[in-house]
Amino acid sequence: MTILILGLILFLGVHSVRIFAEGWRTAQIAKRGEGAWKGMYTVVSIVGFGLILWGYGMARAQPVVLWAPQLWARHLAALLMLFAFILLAAAYVPKNGIKSWLHHPMVLSVKVWALAHLLANHTLADLLLFGSFLVWAVLNFRAARQRDRAANTVYPTGAVAGTLITVVVGVVVWAVFAFWAHAWLFGVSPVGR
Known part of the structure; x- marks a missing residue:
């Protein structure tokens, strides 16, 4: 379950920046550029999604x-x-x-x-x-x-x-x-x- 939870934190966390930290997001885009922001966002999303798939697959093998x-x-x-x-x-x-x-x-x-x-x-x-x-x-x-x-x-x-x-x-x-x-x-x- 740890891998699934970590994946959810990464994936949903990066997708929650506009919900909880719109000002910080805007500042980061201004500071680093939109391309760098999108690149970081994409990498974290892909890693999180991969961990979700892996963790969910492992959890399905031994379901609670x-x-x-x-x-x-x-x-x-x-x-x-x-x-x-x-x-x-x-x-x-x-x-x-x-x-x-x-x-x-x-x-x-x-x-x-x-x-x-x-x-x-x-x-x-x-x-x-x-x-x-x-x-x-x-x-x-x-x-x-x-x-x-x-x-x-x-x-x-x-x-x-x-x-x-x-x-x-x-x-x-x-x-x-x-x-x-x-x-x-x-x-x-x-x-x-």
Whole structure:
């Protein structure tokens, strides 16, 4: 668990600088340059992510079970993941109404992803991993909305075509993950095949 926790601290820590230390971040970028900041950010993120994968893999080999898995939770998680993939697509598809309305769909996607996986999984490692990401996403969304209000950020109005493309892309990527990629990558089929 130590490696998983260290990975979470590094990965979520570097991704939390804008939540807890926006002024320090701005000062570091001014002092060192944006390229150096992004380089450091990227290296720490990659190291943290690698440690998360390694630590979670080790923890799955010797799981500490916290509660009995529930079939309904697995089905609900699969449905929630459909929404998570649509929100993720909304972060990238231009001129969609979902981003126009929610402003930060990627962070909301992480919230839904983490909640879905907390419902479907039942070990201490799952609680640490997905619980940490859920707390981070809640705090990050709040901080991003505060920054938007302070900067009077106005998001462009979405178009019907962009919104439809967003939904289609999200559904297709969800289907690929649900019916194939999740089992291939993680050894677990979320749809029970």
